[in-house]
Amino acid sequence: MAETQEIATDVHVMDRTANPTPLGFTGLGLSAVLLSLSYIGIYPVDSMIVSMAMFLGGFAEVFAGIMAWKKGSVFGGTAFCAFGLFWFSLASLLLLPAAGLIEAPTPISIAAYLFIWGVYTFVLLIATLKLGSKAIMFIFVTLFLLFMLLAIVNATENAGLLVIAGYVGLIVGFAALYTALAIVLNDAYGRTVAPV
Template sequence: MASASPSAIERLPPGQHRYPDYGGNPLAHILSNVESERLPAFGGAFQPGLYKPPAFKFGNPVPLGLSGFALTTFVLNLINLGVRDITSPALVIAPALVYGGFIQLLAGMWDIALGNVFGGTALSTYGGFWISLAILLIPGGFGIEKSYASQGDFYAAFGLYIFGWMIVTIMFWLCTLRSTIFFSSLFCTVWLSFLCLGISYLDAQNNAEGLPNLAWQKAGGGLGIIAAFLAWYNMLAGLLDPGNSFFLVPVFHFPWSEKGRSDRMKAKQDGNGESV
């Protein structure tokens, strides 16, 4: 049999692929021979209910939305952590309006057009979150903060707003419990971050200065940073393929997921000497 061309994928029956050997790269060689690692991670296509996401008609918009979410989340939570003693959230307004907001909203609409209801709903929802947050933070723009009698009252109301986003994020998270570890962990850390930040802002009415609880705020900021890197990881899962990279990122399916059960069944059949 003729050897596979080093510059292209050999034509094989549907469901089978042979990728080129990238100059003896051991990681590429290992991953190229593991079927479960070649297929896209759930996070890369925001498809919690399917192992193989449907074919995209034009292109996968999810990595764009994930990137917008990740960067804006990263910037905001550096401020929540008080890095370099920066406490003003003004810097996050621009990315919240454009990259995390408008661009992520576009990605969500495109994903809905491609038939991915979960991905489109989640991306569009967080696009709306960032735009609404920017509106709240614009100094003097809508006078929302000034409409409250005291700073503590505004933070308490803001805490209730954050708890609303925590609830919807928990709903999204529940849809990911049969997918992959990195995909589910993204939503888990986001709602935990919202929980900590909501507690921090509600506690503003309980101290003399009328400011958020710093310990809870930093806990939420730390979880937010983790969420940002998980979003970037899932973005990478949607971008990397054997045509543009020497390696693919691991998927890590839950044992009870469709793929996890399939792998156990295959291992059992192999152990019994049956053909797969």
């Protein structure tokens, strides 16, 4: 009877999946900019905002979160999936009452909704201190400020503060877009074209 011999082999699998961060920040950036323009009074919240929230803010960020999770990023997977689902929930807050399925939220319930998202964002902000990216840290600082401003706006129904929140939202959105596009450019050129 022939003896069997075990052969030890090491298999190294190279990760060839793309960085999901630009997709996630594109979803956040474009959605935040367009929603913030409505806060400033450029146009009302309409189907463009709801569609952007669902299809770019929602799907893009959830897809990016799943991709980040597959790459082993707890922060990216958690943040992008959670904020993608935030956009879906925001769209539902507009669509469900419009469809007559449930009563519209009260200003105080929206304030609570935005406040708890602000608390969640603050904890993620603490995590960004270890990521080493000033751009991502800046996004989370301004996003935390935005959630808190919007919570106060809804609790007090202060229209003037809503305009200020709109400008903060534009800062969040453009910072997210800068970060997304900087990562794409840096990858395309193989060097730092735009710092993140």
